[in-house]
Amino acid sequence: MIRYLFPLVALAGCTPTVATQEPSAPPEAGTLGEGLCKIEPLADLVGSAASSDLAAEALRRSGARAMRWIAPDSAVTMDFRPDRLNVDIDAGGKVTRFRCG
Numbered sequence: 277m278i279r280y281l282f283p284l285v286a287l288a289g290c291t292p293t294v295a296t297q298e299p300s301a302p303p304e305a306g307t308l309g310e311g312l313c314k315i316e317p318l319a320d321l322v323g324s325a326a327s328s329d330l331a332a333e334a335l336r337r338s339g340a341r342a343m344r345w346i347a348p349d350s351a352v353t354m355d356f357r358p359d360r361l362n363v364d365i366d367a368g369g370k371v372t373r374f375r376c377g
Contacts, residue, residue: 311359313340313376326369334361334374 317337324330335343340361346352348367362375
């Protein structure tokens, strides 16, 4: 009987714990809409080489708070974040398009 209980007790130590978090306060007036991504100002950057300077310029122009490079055949999460700029690049490291989310 004990030999059947030991694996269960050992696995009990492997279960993840869930951290609870208090809900955050609503944004203050005047901050609504800030950080929302806009791709219209980025049209002239399509075809540019991917670089840290390009990333900084794209973030500044788009108004996004976060950014990620997406290379061909990359796995990416499907979560939608209105404050994130997605930069698709080709195998040669050139920007092919910008997307928000």
